[in-house]
Amino acid sequence: MNQKQVHRYLQQYLEATNCHVIEKSPAHFTVKLSPEADRILTNRPYYWSFVDRTGAEPETMSFLFVTDKEKYDAQANQDPGSEPSQTTTTAPAATAQTAGQMNNQVNQALARSYGIVPTQVLAMNRIPRDDVHFGSKRLKQLFAAAQDQGSYVYLFQEPDSRSRNPFDSTPYTPWLGINVKVEFQCDRKREELYSFGVSMATGNCVEQFHQQLNSLKMTPRLPANVHIAPAGISLKKAVQTVEAALERKLKAQSYEWAEEAQKRLEEEQGIVRHYYDKLLSSAAEEQKEAIQSQYDSRKGEIDWQFRPRVTASAINCGIFHLAGIG
Amino acid sequence: MADNMNSTPNPATGTASGSSSSASSGTKLHPLVEFQFDRSWQDELQARLSKNGPWDDWTLYKLAVEAQEAEAIGSFDEMQCLRTLPELEPMPHQLSTAGKVVHEMGGRAILADEVGLGKTIEAGLVLKEYMVRGLVRKALILVPASLVLQWVRELNQKFGIAAVAQKKAHMWHYDVVVASIDTAKRDPHRDLLLNSDFDLLIIDEAHKLKNKKTTNYQFVTQLRKKYCLLLTATPVQNNLDELYNLINLLKPGQLGGQSEFAANFVVDKRMPKNEEQLHEALSTVMIRNRRGDGGIHFTKRIVKNIPIALSPEEMALYNGVTGFVKEQYDRSGGDLTSMLSLVTLQREVCSSRDAVFLTLVNLFKKTAEDSPLRPKIWELVDTIKQITSNTKAEKALELIRQMNEKVILFTEYRATQEYLLQFFRSHDLVAVPYRGGMNRGKKDWMMDLFRGRAQVLIATEAGGEGINLQFCHHMINFDLPWNPMRVEQRIGRVHRLGQTEDVKIYNLCTMGTIEEYIVNLLHEKINLFELVIGELDHILERFEEKEAPLEKQIAKMMLEASGDSELKNRIDELGNTIGQLRNPKAKSPSSKQKSQAEIGAFLNRVSHEVEVRP
Numbered sequence: 001m002n003q004k005q006v007h008r009y010l011q012q013y014l015e016a017t018n019c020h021v022i023e024k025s026p027a028h029f030t031v032k033l034s035p036e037a038d039r040i041l042t043n044r045p046y047y048w049s050f051v052d053r054t055g056a057e058p059e060t061m062s063f064l065f066v067t068d069k070e071k072y073d074a075q076a077n078q079d080p081g082s083e084p085s086q087t088t089t090t091a092p093a094a095t096a097q098t099a100g101q102m103n104n105q106v107n108q109a110l111a112r113s114y115g116i117v118p119t120q121v122l123a124m125n126r127i128p129r130d131d132v133h134f135g136s137k138r139l140k141q142l143f144a145a146a147q148d149q150g151s152y153v154y155l156f157q158e159p160d161s162r163s164r165n166p167f168d169s170t171p172y173t174p175w176l177g178i179n180v181k182v183e184f185q186c187d188r189k190r191e192e193l194y195s196f197g198v199s200m201a202t203g204n205c206v207e208q209f210h211q212q213l214n215s216l217k218m219t220p221r222l223p224a225n226v227h228i229a230p231a232g233i234s235l236k237k238a239v240q241t242v243e244a245a246l247e248r249k250l251k252a253q254s255y256e257w258a259e260e261a262q263k264r265l266e267e268e269q270g271i272v273r274h275y276y277d278k279l280l281s282s283a284a285e286e287q288k289e290a291i292q293s294q295y296d297s298r299k300g301e302i303d304w305q306f307r308p309r310v311t312a313s314a315i316n317c318g319i320f321h322l323a324g325i326g
Numbered sequence: 327m328a329d330n331m332n333s334t335p336n337p338a339t340g341t342a343s344g345s346s347s348s349a350s351s352g353t354k355l356h357p358l359v360e361f362q363f364d365r366s367w368q369d370e371l372q373a374r375l376s377k378n379g380p381w382d383d384w385t386l387y388k389l390a391v392e393a394q395e396a397e398a399i400g401s402f403d404e405m406q407c408l409r410t411l412p413e414l415e416p417m418p419h420q421l422s423t424a425g426k427v428v429h430e431m432g433g434r435a436i437l438a439d440e441v442g443l444g445k446t447i448e449a450g451l452v453l454k455e456y457m458v459r460g461l462v463r464k465a466l467i468l469v470p471a472s473l474v475l476q477w478v479r480e481l482n483q484k485f486g487i488a489a490v491a492q493k494k495a496h497m498w499h500y501d502v503v504v505a506s507i508d509t510a511k512r513d514p515h516r517d518l519l520l521n522s523d524f525d526l527l528i529i530d531e532a533h534k535l536k537n538k539k540t541t542n543y544q545f546v547t548q549l550r551k552k553y554c555l556l557l558t559a560t561p562v563q564n565n566l567d568e569l570y571n572l573i574n575l576l577k578p579g580q581l582g583g584q585s586e587f588a589a590n591f592v593v594d595k596r597m598p599k600n601e602e603q604l605h606e607a608l609s610t611v612m613i614r615n616r617r618g619d620g621g622i623h624f625t626k627r628i629v630k631n632i633p634i635a636l637s638p639e640e641m642a643l644y645n646g647v648t649g650f651v652k653e654q655y656d657r658s659g660g661d662l663t664s665m666l667s668l669v670t671l672q673r674e675v676c677s678s679r680d681a682v683f684l685t686l687v688n689l690f691k692k693t694a695e696d697s698p699l700r701p702k703i704w705e706l707v708d709t710i711k712q713i714t715s716n717t718k719a720e721k722a723l724e725l726i727r728q729m730n731e732k733v734i735l736f737t738e739y740r741a742t743q744e745y746l747l748q749f750f751r752s753h754d755l756v757a758v759p760y761r762g763g764m765n766r767g768k769k770d771w772m773m774d775l776f777r778g779r780a781q782v783l784i785a786t787e788a789g790g791e792g793i794n795l796q797f798c799h800h801m802i803n804f805d806l807p808w809n810p811m812r813v814e815q816r817i818g819r820v821h822r823l824g825q826t827e828d829v830k831i832y833n834l835c836t837m838g839t840i841e842e843y844i845v846n847l848l849h850e851k852i853n854l855f856e857l858v859i860g861e862l863d864h865i866l867e868r869f870e871e872k873e874a875p876l877e878k879q880i881a882k883m884m885l886e887a888s889g890d891s892e893l894k895n896r897i898d899e900l901g902n903t904i905g906q907l908r909n910p911k912a913k914s915p916s917s918k919q920k921s922q923a924e925i926g927a928f929l930n931r932v933s934h935e936v937e938v939r940p
Contacts, residue, residue: 001396009392016385134396135410135486143393150386152374178367179391181398187432187553189459191399195391210391218384235375239368247353247361255356257402262358264432268577275579297550298578304523305432305552308359314367315394316387319375 001134007067010132013037013142027068027075030127033060040145041138064129065138153318158217159226173229173326174200176238177209178317180246186261186308193315196245198238199326200231200319205241213320228321246312258308265306272298399459403429407454414484416451419615419936420444424451426613433461433553434576436532438561438614438929443936445557446477449528450485452555453502457487462525462553464501468546469530471506477530478504498522507534511545524551532556535575536568546575561612562925566592573611581607598928605932614933625799626828627821631845634721634836639713640679644839646709647675647682650702655885669881674739676841677805678719678746679710681739686710718834719749722802725832726755726782732798734776734783736816738805743784746804750782757782785819795820799827804834806844808877810852814862840884843897847880851901868907876900 001009010029014021017037022030033041038060039048051058066072132138159170180194197209206212233241276295283291355361374381399406405425408414416424420443427435427448433456437445456462467489469477474491481489481502490497492505498518507529510519527549529535535543535556554576562569570587573580581587591607593599636644651668658665667689674681686703693699726733735757737743743759750757758772758780776783777797801820807813821829835845852865866876873879879900887893 005396009389012385012389016383016389133412135412137486137488143390143397146386146389146393150382150388150390152371152382153384153387154374154379154381155384179394181394183460184402185461187461188402188429189399189461190402193391193394193398214388220381220384235368235372239365243363246363247355250355250361253355255359258356258359268432271577271579275583278583294547294578297548301550301552305434309362310355310359311362311364313364316382316390317367317371318381318387319371 001139003068003133006132006134006139009139010065010067010142013146022062025072025075027066027071029065029067030062031065032062035060040148041141062127064127066129066131067133069131069133147315151316153220153316153320155218155220155318156222156226156321157323158219159223159323167225169225169227170323171229171325172226172321172323173202174231175209175320175322175326176200176235176242176317177213177320178242179210179315180242180312181315182246182250182310182312184257184308184310186258187264187305188257188261190257194246194249196242197320198233198241200233200235200238201229202326203233203237203241204326205245207245216322218320222321226321229325250310255308261306261308265302268302268306269299272302397458405451405455407451407458410458411454411485416447417444417936419934420447420451423448423613423615424455427452427555428455431610433526434555434611436556436558436561436572436576436612438558438612438933440614440616440933441559443615443617445559446480446530447484449530449555449557450481450487452553453481453526453528454485454487456526456553464522464524465503465526465528466510466519466522466524466549466551467502467504467528467530468507468510469504470534471508473530474504474506507542507545511541516545520545520548520550522550524549526553526555527551528555528557530557532572532575533558533560533563533568536563536571538571538574543571543575547578561614562929564925566598569608573608576611580611597924601928601931608932612932614929615936616930616933617936625821625825627817627831628828629831629833629849631833631835631849632721632725633842634718634834636836636838637713637715637717639709640717641838643679643682643706643709643713644675644836646706647671650706652885654699665881665885669884672840672884673805673808674742676836676839677737677739678716678742679713680745681741683707683710684741716745716749718804718836719746721834722746722804723750723753723755725802726750729800729830731800732776732781732783733800733802734785734795734798734820735802735804736785738786738807740786742804743786746784750784755782756780757784759783760785760787762787796822796825799825799829800832801829802832802834806833806841806848808844808880810848810862810876811866813848840893843894844880847897847901851898851905853905865904865907869904876904 007026011024014029014031014037018034019037020032020034022032024030035058038044038058041063042061044061048058050056130136130138156172176198178196180196182192182194184190184192195208195210197206197212198204272295276291276298279291280288280295353361405421405428408416408421419439423437423439427433427437433452437448439445439448453462453465457465467477467481478489478491481487481504487502488500489502489504490500492498492503492509495514495518497503498515505515509515527546529546535546537543556572556576558572561572567584570581570584582590591598591600591604598604651665651672654668655665667685671682671685671689674685686707690700690703690707693703722735726735735746737746740761743761747757747759756779758775760769760772760776760783764772772783776795783795783798798820801816803813803816807816817829817831833845833849835841852862869876874882880897883893883896883900887896
């Protein structure tokens with residue numbers, strides 16, 4: 001993921017979770033989190049349980065997310081005193097700033113008569129900065145949040161509104177869509193992602209289903225003038241179709257890597273056998289048990305380390321209602 | 327949704343953990359390869375369908391897939407971890423070492439680079455690579471107690487690995503734990519650890535495990551681990567059995583049984599035979615890099631001694647203290663151990679009057695009220711009162727102003743540090759302190775200030791973790807420790823990998839005092855300031871094999887010498903002895919040195935030369 005992709009990813013996440021973007025440039029976002037995003041990103045369980053129990057108005061945190069450190073710092077240096085990318089400052093931020101200034105003056109006046117007044121100003125002015133890049137903790141957190149909240153969907157394709165006859169009813173077909181991660185593992189590891197779609201009407205199975213969905217507009221609500229084709233197969237049957245398709249694809253692969261791993265495994269086992277057999281044959285009786293248990297444990301380690309295996313797990317899945325009869 | 331990414335098969339049963347057999351299908355894709363498909367998602371989807379929700383957001387659904395696509399490990403071979411570490415720039419030999427461990431050695435290796443080539447970085451790269459690939463979740467890192475925090479910081483800062491230092495029992499359950507081996511092997515930790523499965527075990531300073539009879543050795547043998555890294559700069563010190571033991575820890579039986587190893591590879595304890603086969607066997611379990619002869623290792627160190635003539639008042643204090651110290655020593659009848667505070671006094675008098683004053687006051691408090699010492703101490707205090715200015719501090723100020731760049735100034739004494747802070751402040755020079763007693767947060771804060779607007783960092787502590795000052799290339803030794811290792815540590819803060827400028831070292835040296843001799847000893851005789859990193863270790867090790875530690879010897883000479891010229895001669899002599907140790911080949915070698923030379927030559931033959939550039 002390059003900086004641009006990270007930037008776009010962040011933007012999509014912020015929009016999807018209804019965060020308020022105060023200002024942005026191609027190198028950063030300054031954002032006030034929505035309550036739902038704050039719960040997930042700021043790690044403040046006590047605060048949120050306080051809000052939940054007392055019904056207090058939640059005060060969410062603001063962040064400066066920098067997606068292009070060099071560019072952002074260069075901007076900040078060029079423009080000392082003022083925040084970078086004033087150019088894209090949106091109206092609410094500007095008003096917030098003037099309000100902040102007024103607040104400041106008021107507070108200064110109060111401070112002269114009463115001493116120091118604790119205010120929100122400090123919190124408003126100090127927005128924590130977070131450099132977001134591929135591999136950073138924040139992005140990992142976003143990945144995990146997306147995974148957590150993007151697991152199961154039930155969606156309808158949005159009809160193309162222009163070319164439609166209002167008295168026509170468009171037939172829709174429900175599809176089971178699933179994205180799968182496959183891990184090929186020995187002492188080393190490789191992964192592949194697959195995406196399958198199975199028509200619940202006909203049992204027809206297609207690959208690269210997600211890529212196909214990506215270009216479509218989807219909505220959680222049933223559009224008007226749409227009728228859904230009845231399911232011809234059960235979910236269970238659809239699932240079996242997917243599993244069979246995946247297994248067929250995987251069986252067609254080369255397993256040279258597994259053969260090599262098995263060879264390493266046997267070599268290592270041979271060395272260990274040679275060593276411990278000798279040790280056991282010459283050991284005193286009372287030591288044998290300890291040696292045997294060490295031997296077994298070492299055999300277990302080698303198996304753990306080298307044994308070739310393949311595992312698959314679902315990334316996410318859902319039911320997609322798409323236009324047409326599939 | 328069950329995320330199986332980091333699932334670790336249990337070595338005992340050999341099945342994938344987390345998914346019960348009812349929730350997954352087990353078939354064979356190939357005679358050797360079992361296939362598991364986690365089916366938990368089906369039930370969840372069915373449940374949501376029958377309850378009519380709740381359903382997730384379409385954008386987040388797509389983002390989840392995009393995340394998996396970004397993180398997917400496309401190939402067995404390519405190093406994956408670097409793209410997640412944009413700030414890290416490992417050196418080529420570190421990268422190739424990490425790659426070799428992961429791709430060719432199955433993740434079990436002895437990393438035996440020479441000192442200063444970055445074994446920690448190599449181990450960090452291996453750990454990170456395995457974590458990124460989802461092959462390691464749980465890792466245990468056993469290091470000497472003094473290095474625990476340093477490891478935690480490096481892993482966190484350089485590698486973005488959330489490592490913790492083990493402090494409480496429940497912390498063993500964290501994924502990546504750094505602990506001292508002496509803690510780990512003790513109850514109640516011991517049983518807990520022996521009942522865990524570690525995806526990766528890293529042991530730093532592994533040469534401490536060369537003896538297989540020790541409890542540490544046996545403990546490490548019993549730990550269950552998938553991958554294992556042993557880090558040491560000296561895989562063999564005295565005899566080849568040490569190497570055998572180390573390898574047996576990593577992979578029992580790799581070099582056969584003890585007797586086979588002896589028969590196949592050993593002539594006597596130190597001479598290997600069948601070297602080619604031994605090299606071959608070693609190359610599957612050990613990687614050793616050493617500095618190439620031709621490479622530019624580090625930037626240069628430029629050393630300048632700044633002679634300082636004390637003012638008459640300061641000289642009077644110096645002479646007063648020297649006389650006092652010697653008198654006390656003579657009276658005690660040559661008992662060195664009780665003389666510690668006096669030696670300190672002698673060293674402090676070269677630093678600042680403030681430091682002397684503090685020690686004198688403490689000494690005064692300790693002596694009995696009717697002691698004849700008390701008036702003498704007062705006399706010295708009176709002498710201190712005569713001093714109005716600090717020649718050394720003024721010289722330091724002048725130097726710093728001339729440089730007009732970041733400077734780190736080292737002193738041994740708190741009192742001097744306080745004095746200098748005030749002195750510099752009164753001359754509008756921004757300086758910040760740094761000392762061992764500060765807590766982590768404060769240390770970090772001081773570092774930030776120094777990186778920012780402060781021109782000078784005044785440090786009393788050179789050892790310890792966390793001060794990496796590559797952005798600064800001037801250092802001033804306001805006073806010099808008598809222990810050369812401490813001087814080397816000071817220099818090491820600034821002169822290290824990553825330093826791009828020549829490092830300028832200024833030694834402030836008051837003429838006509840013991841400091842003059844010390845500077846002479848360290849600079850001219852030991853040539854301390856120009857030694858290659860790591861070389862001093864070896865020299866001192868050789869020296870202290872036969873003799874008392876250097877600083878102790880200096881103290882003794884100082885107390886015993888009848889006059890300046892005798893002191894000078896004796897320190898010179900000491901310097902010559904050490905100077906000879908730098909070149910053991912020049913002398914007729916003792917048998918011990920000979921054997922070490924043999925082992926050294928052997929190690930050189932199994933190592934790869936690398937060019938190390940800053």
